[in-house]
Amino acid sequence: MIDILLVEDNPDHVILTKKVLEDNKVANKVYVATDGEDAINFLYHRGKYSDGDSFPRPGLILLDVKLPGIDGFGVLKRIKTDPDLRTIPIVMLTTSARDEELSKGYSEGANSYVTKPVRFNEFAEKVRSIGLYWGLINSSLY
Amino acid sequence: MKSEKPKFGLATKFTLLVTIPIIIVSLTLSQNYIRSSTKLIKAAMIERGKSIAKGLSVAIEYGLTIENKDMLRESLASYREDKDILYINILNTKGISLASYGQRRDTDAANIQKSTTDTVSENDLFGDNKDKEYILTETSAEYDFVFDVMAVRKAKAIEDIDFLNINPDTKSKRKEKIGTIQMGLSKVDMINSVHRARSNAILLTIAFIAAGIASTILLVRLMVNPIRRLALASEIVSRGDFDHPVKVKSKDEIGNLAGSFNKMVGDLKKSNETIQYRLEIEKLVNSISTSFIALEPAEVDNGINSALKDLGEFVGVDRSYVFIMDNSKNVYKISNIYKWCNKESEAYIENLEEFKVENHPNVIEKLRQFENVCIPRISDLPLEMGKALRSYGIKSIVMVPLIYGESFVGFLGLDSIHKDKDWTQEDIAILKMVGDIFVNALERKKAHQALQHQLEVEEQMTRELENKTRELSRSNEELNSFAYTVSHDLKAPVVSLQGFSSLLLEGYKDSFDDTGRLYVERIMKNSERMGTLIDDLLELSRIGRIKGQEQLVDISELVSDIASDFSPQLDSKGAKLTITGEMPKVRCDRTRISQVFANLIGNANKFMGDDNDNPTIEVGYESQNGNHLFFVKDNGIGIDKEHHAKIFQIFQRLNDVEVEGTGVGLAIVKKIVENFGGKIWVDSEKGKGTTMYFTVPK
Numbered sequence: 001m002i003d004i005l006l007v008e009d010n011p012d013h014v015i016l017t018k019k020v021l022e023d024n025k026v027a028n029k030v031y032v033a034t035d036g037e038d039a040i041n042f043l044y045h046r047g048k049y050s051d052g053d054s055f056p057r058p059g060l061i062l063l064d065v066k067l068p069g070i071d072g073f074g075v076l077k078r079i080k081t082d083p084d085l086r087t088i089p090i091v092m093l094t095t096s097a098r099d100e101e102l103s104k105g106y107s108e109g110a111n112s113y114v115t116k117p118v119r120f121n122e123f124a125e126k127v128r129s130i131g132l133y134w135g136l137i138n139s140s141l142y
Numbered sequence: 143m144k145s146e147k148p149k150f151g152l153a154t155k156f157t158l159l160v161t162i163p164i165i166i167v168s169l170t171l172s173q174n175y176i177r178s179s180t181k182l183i184k185a186a187m188i189e190r191g192k193s194i195a196k197g198l199s200v201a202i203e204y205g206l207t208i209e210n211k212d213m214l215r216e217s218l219a220s221y222r223e224d225k226d227i228l229y230i231n232i233l234n235t236k237g238i239s240l241a242s243y244g245q246r247r248d249t250d251a252a253n254i255q256k257s258t259t260d261t262v263s264e265n266d267l268f269g270d271n272k273d274k275e276y277i278l279t280e281t282s283a284e285y286d287f288v289f290d291v292m293a294v295r296k297a298k299a300i301e302d303i304d305f306l307n308i309n310p311d312t313k314s315k316r317k318e319k320i321g322t323i324q325m326g327l328s329k330v331d332m333i334n335s336v337h338r339a340r341s342n343a344i345l346l347t348i349a350f351i352a353a354g355i356a357s358t359i360l361l362v363r364l365m366v367n368p369i370r371r372l373a374l375a376s377e378i379v380s381r382g383d384f385d386h387p388v389k390v391k392s393k394d395e396i397g398n399l400a401g402s403f404n405k406m407v408g409d410l411k412k413s414n415e416t417i418q419y420r421l422e423i424e425k426l427v428n429s430i431s432t433s434f435i436a437l438e439p440a441e442v443d444n445g446i447n448s449a450l451k452d453l454g455e456f457v458g459v460d461r462s463y464v465f466i467m468d469n470s471k472n473v474y475k476i477s478n479i480y481k482w483c484n485k486e487s488e489a490y491i492e493n494l495e496e497f498k499v500e501n502h503p504n505v506i507e508k509l510r511q512f513e514n515v516c517i518p519r520i521s522d523l524p525l526e527m528g529k530a531l532r533s534y535g536i537k538s539i540v541m542v543p544l545i546y547g548e549s550f551v552g553f554l555g556l557d558s559i560h561k562d563k564d565w566t567q568e569d570i571a572i573l574k575m576v577g578d579i580f581v582n583a584l585e586r587k588k589a590h591q592a593l594q595h596q597l598e599v600e601e602q603m604t605r606e607l608e609n610k611t612r613e614l615s616r617s618n619e620e621l622n623s624f625a626y627t628v629s630h631d632l633k634a635p636v637v638s639l640q641g642f643s644s645l646l647l648e649g650y651k652d653s654f655d656d657t658g659r660l661y662v663e664r665i666m667k668n669s670e671r672m673g674t675l676i677d678d679l680l681e682l683s684r685i686g687r688i689k690g691q692e693q694l695v696d697i698s699e700l701v702s703d704i705a706s707d708f709s710p711q712l713d714s715k716g717a718k719l720t721i722t723g724e725m726p727k728v729r730c731d732r733t734r735i736s737q738v739f740a741n742l743i744g745n746a747n748k749f750m751g752d753d754n755d756n757p758t759i760e761v762g763y764e765s766q767n768g769n770h771l772f773f774v775k776d777n778g779i780g781i782d783k784e785h786h787a788k789i790f791q792i793f794q795r796l797n798d799v800e801v802e803g804t805g806v807g808l809a810i811v812k813k814i815v816e817n818f819g820g821k822i823w824v825d826s827e828k829g830k831g832t833t834m835y836f837t838v839p840k
Contacts, residue, residue, distance in 0.1 A: 096680065
């Protein structure tokens with residue numbers, strides 16, 4: 001069971017997503033960052049997240065495409081260019097499947113896309129496939 | 143410029159030709175004369191001798207017969223006075239000298255030159271033509287004759303005379319030798335005569351030859367000298383000097399020849415001058431033409447003024463000018479733009495300003511008819527016509543029209559102010575040629591200016607276009623980000639609605655009764671619908687704005703894929719989808735054309751109607767001139783004619799059908815098709831199925 005970092009600014013969407021994750025026991029713990037900067041701080045244990053133990057490295061990041069400040073792609077790029085962090089799988093959350101963001105995201109290194117609201121089946125399927133792939137690596141690391 | 147006197151020239155030829163024959167003839171003649179004279183003299187001599195002998199023989203016939211020496215001596219006496227007779231010796235038949243006188247002079251037998259035996263014919267009294275023989279011996283100094291004296295035998299005495307036989311017959315009158323005369327004639331006289339003859343001949347010959355030489359010299363002078371002078375003159379002319387005529391005054395053929403020669407030289411001179419002049423013209427026109435070839439359009443004006451100067455100086459006029467029609471096309475709006483005048487006439491240059499075209503309508507009219515105006519003497523013009531021109535103080539004027547293609551552009555003219563000038567064909571030709579050069583240069587300048595202007599306009603337009611494009615791009619960008627933002631921001635609450643209603647339905651379904659559940663379902667459904675609507679609208683806005691990637695799409699493959707995607711919907715209606723026609727491969731945005739087919743097929747399926755026994759959807763293709771024509775045909779419920787236009791509009795859904803769909807689908811399809819450059823239309827009737835046609839340009 002992995003820890004998940006959810007980067008989402010819309011509180012309603014946070015509730016919905018967390019509910020799905022909890023109901024289906026996907027995650028161990030779900031951490032929420034409300035914007036890009038917050039997410040970065042979390043990952044680098046900066047600011048209010050300086051306590052590294054309280055805020056462990058997540059096994060998966062759910063990243064909303066649209067964020068205030070640094071947008072989803074900025075964060076994605078940031079994470080994926082960091083040699084330490086880029087191994088963390090990232091699933092982009094988008095409101096529209098037909099976004100041209102798809103190609104953009106994939107070229108930046110996003111592992112997958114999920115449309116909001118997060119439907120469990122769809123989500124689980126994607127997480128599973130990612131988890132399977134990364135999980136192997138994760139388990140070997142751990 | 144001395145002409146070479148040829149070594150074997152005419153004079154020599156003549157001299158030789160004349161004198162040599164003369165000499166030959168003279169010598170031959172004199173030789174013959176001498177020879178024949180000598181012969182004649184000789185013959186005369188011999189004849190003399192013979193006749194002397196003959197006479198003597200007759201005289202001494204009697205004496206010899208009777209051998210009377212005294213008689214014989216007496217006969218000889220008369221001959222002694224003849225100086226030429228050197229000796230005479232009369233001998234009897236026995237060879238004894240009976241009478242003689244004188245002696246041989248030349249006794250040396252070695253001097254004998256000739257000795258002949260000849261006969262002398264004698265017609266004697268008795269008709270007895272017996273030839274007497276004589277021997278002639280010639281020595282250097284004398285002729286020696288030996289004559290036989292023959293006589294008819296005479297009776298020595300009377301007794302012998304036969305009186306009975308008076309008519310002699312030959313027998314009895316046979317002559318017989320009675321004696322010999324030896325005579326010597328001196329050649330001296332003869333020799334003198336011969337000498338005389340010879341010297342005569344020589345003198346004559348010399349005289350003849352002298353005459354010949356004299357006449358030759360005269361002949362030479364008469365003929366050869368003039369010819370030589372002609373030759374010399376020809377040589378002078380051949381070197382290009384036409385100013386030295388030949389001086390020959392004689393009135394004969396040579397005189398004629400010289401006259402013709404002089405005339406010919408005169409003609410040559412004239413034609414040479416003409417040629418030279420024409421060459422000069424060519425040079426001038428060429429130099430003007432060449433200078434204009436490389437001329438920058440901006441320099442054309444200077445070029446024309448400079449050429450006017452060259453032209454004026456060449457032709458020898460006081461003023462040259464060009465008048466050009468201005469762009470207003472008003473016939474009388476011609477102004478002087480280019481001019482030149484020579485130093486003496488500088489005061490007159492202002493006159494040109496005063497030349498108002500309106501004042502000379504007849505001149506202008508002529509020029510506009512493309513005719514030249516050529517007036518060598520303005521003073522000769524009839525009063526009215528010349529009045530205006532005279533006032534300018536010009537004496538002669540010539541103008542040629544400037545023509546470009548078919549139109550009258552202006553004119554080029556020359557003025558002579560100080561003297562009359564007879565304008566020649568060459569002058570007009572020059573004007574025409576130079577005029578053409580000017581016209582071409584001016585047209586080039588005009589074209590260049592037009593081009594410049596055009597380029598400026600284009601540049602301006604390009605700049606504007608660039609600006610507009612930038613603006614458009616910017617607004618497109620703005621629109622993009624707006625649409626993006628809008629869709630995301632609009633969707634966010636929709637997502638929440640969907641999410642919570644779903645959670646509500648799942649997690650709290652027991653709290654609701656059927657109605658409550660229904661209400662929540664409706665909330666969910668509508669929020670879904672709203673999401674789709676937002677997506678569709680976003681899609682609609684992106685068509686055309688966002689450029690997709692073009693690729694070669696296999697339509698039949700595409701339609702098959704869509705058919706399999708739709709198989710649940712198709713199966714639910716029991717509909718069968720067929721593809722007819724040879725589907726092409728089209729180069730286009732795959733996503734878009736896929737959307738078109740998907741939408742149309744989806745619609746066809748949706749509007750099948752519930753009581754359709756054999757629902758079929760046919761997807762077909764027809765190749766047209768320049769277009770691909772596709773159609774999606776169903777045998778569903780059909781669309782009433784009055785709605786055909788409406789269905790492609792947003793949200794215009796037909797009321798009497800309870801069907802899924804946002805009402806944006808066909809609007810999207812229409813926009814996609816029109817964005818391809820094609821057309822979309824419907825063929826349908828209520829209850830009779832629907833065929834949707836659309837074209838894609840090839």
